[in-house]
Amino acid sequence: MPADPVAIAQDLIRCPSVTPAEGGALAYLERVLSAAGFRVDRPVFSEPGQPDVENLFATIGSGKPHLVFAGHTDVVPPGHAEDWSHPPFAAEIADGWLYGRGAADMKGGIAAFVAAALDRLAANSLPGTLSFLITGDEEGPAVNGTVKLLRWAAERGHRFDACLVGEPTNPATLGDAIKVGRRGSLSATLTVRGRQGHAANPQWADNPVPRMVALLAALDAEMFDEGTADFQPTNLEITSVDVGNPAFNVIPAAATARFNIRFNDRWTGETLTARLRAILDGASPRGAAGYEIVFEPFNSPAFLTDADRLIGPLSDAVAAVTGKVPQRSTSGGTSDARFIKDYCPVVEFGLVGATIHQVDERVSVEDVRMLTRIYRGFINRFFAG
Ligand SMILES: [Zn+2]
CATH class of the missing domain: 3.40.630.10 (Zn peptidases)
Incomplete structure (x- = not known):
């Protein structure tokens, strides 16, 4: 049976x-x-x-x-x-x-x-x-x-x-x-630091938010590739943007964002992180010194x-x-x-x-x-x- x-x-x-x-x-x-x-x-x-x-x-x-x-x-x-x-x-x-x-x-x-x-x-x-x-x-x-x-x-x-x-x-x-x-998966946390201050006196502060916005815009606009015969195009999604600031009149000291990339076999973890750093360096007025990026442990090529x-x-x-x-x-x-x-x-x-x-x-x-x-x-x- x-x-x-x-x-x-x-x-x-x-x-x-x-x-x-x-x-x-x-x-x-x-x-x-x-x-x-x-x-x-x-x-x-x-x-x-x-x-x-x-x-x-x-x-x-x-x-x-x-x-x-x-x-x-x-x-x-x-x-x-x-x-x-x-x-x-x-x-x-x-x-x-x-x-x-x-x-x-x-x-x-x-x-x-x-x-x-x-x-x-x-x-x-x-x-x-x-x-x-x-x-x-x-x-x-x-x-x-x-x-x-x-x-x-x-x-x-x-x-x-x-x-x-x-x-x-x-x-x-x-x-x-x-x-x-x-597809592979890579996640990272991006931080831009500035100096906290009164919104009325921006000359005494250093607002990290516009710089973060510029970095995220560059990441979001990037066309990593057009896909392959077997894979969809590589795609980056911004999953969080956070300054933790409840006040209207305070320039925050730091801004943090998170993103995740699903990528195809044209990329490895190494080539992708190198590309991301190049994009961020190009979009950062202070170059690589203008941001910090921490990649999550990578185990999904x-x-x-x-x-x-x-x-x-x-x-x-x-x-x-x-x-x-x-x-x-x-x-x-x-x-x-x-x-x-x-x-x-x-x-x-x-x-x-x-x-x-x-x-x-x-x-x-x-x-x-x-x-x-x-x-x-x-x-x-x-x-x-
Ligand atoms: Zn299952």
Whole structure:
């Protein structure tokens, strides 16, 4: 009898694994995967000042090629349970929808891949290795999850050839898009200092606000690039401007602003920070001495998966089930794929993400079944390639 992805998704949703709590979700996966012959480990990672987090690594088969499915069982809090039309951890099905926190992000995706893997293993032998890399720390600080789990697996000799992340990548309908890369993200705080004084006597003060306005105007006007075949143009958003001044008649001593840049693969963290300093130097009447800029720790470079072994079979599997050729997308925010790409080529494809993190998060039951068929087709194509 084929594995039932909807029943597995329901079992997972009923585990209240609000980050960083394990909630029984990893224990459930351990039971299901061990019963199918997987070797399962449950490493717990710690960091001073952060909650300990449980993770899971399960593997079956041996040798190359090695395909790893990556995901997370932790979920964001449900908010007020009474606002939900079906309780957030009850996994009720109504009118073809499976309701619950994590249904789309991303227990439904995990359930589909588990069912696809179990079906494949029951049907025929595996010429290679298939693994699950599941963290309980994606929605939280993400320090005791995928980063450490990847290192943990590498230290134990696991070498991945390809990774599929089951995050809900489809904006509206199943088959819309596979994520073949991500834009990079860089944030910074800009400060301009002056001298406080009375607004009536500006000659005795030094107003930092007009200088800050000039710097921000230059940043906002910059055309970093026109985009590439795979990426949108690099974009800077000013996210905060602050002088903390409640008075009309006081010239403030300092002005602070924050901004975030989502950038494409024409830039690295280094080339982008150099460009930003050049823009600011040019717009600052006092040059580099006229402002201070502090960049946030940088860990999100832009990347693009260039792997026909991965993108081709996945795209074909999506088309075979949905009848649509998925768009190759690099839009949206970051995910754990940004860490995985340092180990092997990675693509992302999962359910429809329209309701994630919302009240009444839900997925179409039919989508969960279709995604299972897509994953099954992908596994077959990957190991046949
Ligand atoms: Zn997620």
